[in-house]
Amino acid sequence: MDIKLKLVQLTHSVLTKLKRGGSFPGQLALAMDENFIDRFTMPPIVICVTGTNGKTSTANLIAESLRSAGLSVMNNRRGDNLKYGIATLLAANSNSNYEIHYNAAVIEIDELTLYRQFKHLKPTHLVITNFFRDQLDRAGEMETIIRKIEEVTEDFSGHLILNGDDPNVVRIADHAKNAKAHFYGVKENEVSQKTTDEASEGKFCPRCNAPLIYDYYQYSHIGSFHCPNDDFGKHIREMLVDSIDYKEGTFTIHQQIFHPRLCAIYNIYNCAAVLLTMKLLNLDLRKADKVFKEFLIQEGRNELFTLNEPCVINLIKNPTGANEVMKYILADDEEMNVCIFLNDGVQDGCDVSWIWDAHFERLNKPNIKEIICGGTRAYDMALRLKYEGLEDKIKVFEDMSSAIHYLNEANTKSYVMSTYTALHKARAILEKEAKA
Amino acid sequence: MKIKIIWMYHTLMDLYGDKGNIEVLKTRCQKRGIDCIVDTCAIGEDKNIDDYDLFFLGGGADKEQNMIFSDLIQRKESILEAMNHNTAFLLICGGYQLFGQYYKDQDGNIVDGLGFFDYYTESSDRDHRCIGDIAVETTMDGDTFQVVGFENHGGQTKDVNQPFARVLKGHGNIYKGEYEGFMNDTVLATYMHGPLLPKNPMVADKIILRALNKRHKVDSLESINDDLENKAREVMLKRLLK
DSSP states (O other), X not given: OOHHHHHHXXXXXXXXXXXXXXXXXXXXXXXXXXXXXXXXXXXXXXXXXXXXXXXXXXXXXXXXXHHHTTOOEEEOTTOOOSHHHHHHHHHHHSOTTSBOOSSEEXXXXXXXXXXXXXXXXXXXXXXXXXXXXXXXXXXXXXHHHHHHHHHHTTTOOSEEEEETTOHHHHTHHHXXXXXXXXXXXXOOOTTOBSSOSXXXXXXXXXXXXXXXXXXXXEEXXXXXEEOSSSSTTOOOEEEEEOEEETTTTEEEETTEEEOOSSOOHHHHHXXXXXXXXXXXXXXXXXXXXXXXXXXXXXXXXXXEEESSSEEEEXXXXXXXXXXXXXXXXXXXXXXXXXXXXXXXXXXXXXXGGGGGTSOGGGGOOTTEEEEEEESTTHHHHHXXXXXXXXXXXXXXXXXXXXXXXHHHHTTXXXXXXXXXXXXXXXXXXXXXXXXO | OEEEEEEETTTTXXXXXXXXHHHXXXXXXXXTTOEEEEEEEOXXXXXXXXXXXXXEEOOOOHHHHHHHHHHHXXXXXXXHHHHHTTOEEEEETHHHHHTSSEEEOTTSOEEEOOOSSSOEEEEOOGGGOEEEEEEEEEEETXXXXXXXXXXXXXXXXXXXXXXXXXXXXXXXXXXXXXXXOEEOSSEEEEOOBSOXXXXXXXXXXXXXXXXXXXXXXXXXXXXXXXXXXXXXXXXXXXXXXX
């Protein structure tokens, strides 16, 4: 028995009894022992999930699918994906000898944390969803992150499960010579386009720097690409979505039909990652479909609140994510109000200039009646919209409760977009407002 | 009246929402009935810089910055000609650095700049990266005012004989520095993102005036409603200068 581990576990169980989650136990553990994460005997299957967008959804869908196939699984469901959160997860699920008796661990891990913790977690599978331009003040340039991940996967000998339609992810396979690389993707469909105004990264071949040629784009720089000079982009996608029926809310792979709860292109990619993982573990794909159908991916991801009229809230955190959420909102032609909470906490990114890279001009649509701006940088958001000619529709509330109350009293269907640190508070206010 | 803007390498040097600056210039011109034409210029594209009234070069990631550099060097004469004919320049971050003597990276490699001004830039170590919200005070073409933005740069720019502004909160040209950017009668070069112009309409209007004065004689611009702009700036000033 290890006294430090015992102390951490005790702290965790006390906090849990007090209904206080959080990653304090992990913080305590790492303060006492910097190699804490390395000490555990991990389950035979350890799946790490990283990338810019879709980490939490994909990791949760994988964990639930594995459970649905009969495996015992531990995972960081709430997306505590930094080292303290992960240390907490391990401590809470191990016995007093640092042994974790589950069939599998599914660990969502932040791109930057991956660099330091990857080897300690002894992963058997690494899933990478995508790399987009993210919070530059926190994460630095995307190129730097990719290089770091290339570095830690250099001698990785497990399975890489890679988004085969993202050149920034595909290039990881070039460096990981010992790993078994597998790719997933989605064929051309209704939302695919020949040209784009959304791509900002991944324009060049990582091998020869030539501009990549795209047959089509799905969203941002995700799509079917190849290099005119070499073989980059000629990989085989083992799990390939053949078609998507957005009206029915289904997609098809080899004539098998799947039913995602959220039928949006970015979520179909998440599902494809899950299915490829299941296939590599020889598990029944139908078990995953059951999860796709029933499992609420996560709080604040397309979550419905019943105010006087329906209100759907979504997390936004970078240009690509915001663009995709807006596409979903814009597919709805009913009269509506939109509310945006922009915060600039450390977890949101202190630099809010990313809103100028997102296509907020698309909100200039007649069925959108009012756009309510809130959060610590409400006026920056309002200004962004003003420069898209939306001045007459903008309302600014410095206080989030007043913003949501106004939204409710308007008796109009609404969509809320919120950055990370405002999301929790927004949900709490929405819950209250829904009951009132 | 009309101004013509040349936006350099807009698909590569587009970090930190710098394209917002162009949006602001366009909109503020339109509201006053000034024609504003924005042309872009990519690597290898044949453009006469002197045909334009405003030259805009934003910041890029290291990889992109290296890609455009040899193209930019080849345009040196054309840029100098435009500068001598009173073209206005707005240079952000990487654009700022490239107009100086040189940039020395972390490994000690020196990349020569265009050499128009005396300042030079040296890469800092990780602990001295200048990052965060910034507030400065500038006197620009006769008016003194406060400006806010966000800075995020490793490069330390030294020997700046004519800074753009005095730092009130933040770093500026060097870690914990006193001054921010470079400015003379036609060139404004700065590390300030945010983007710079939306929340700082006074700077935007000064730049429009500079650009207009290449071909016209204009002393002032018609005032327009800047309530939201001022509010956004005040929120940040209040937070930083409390």
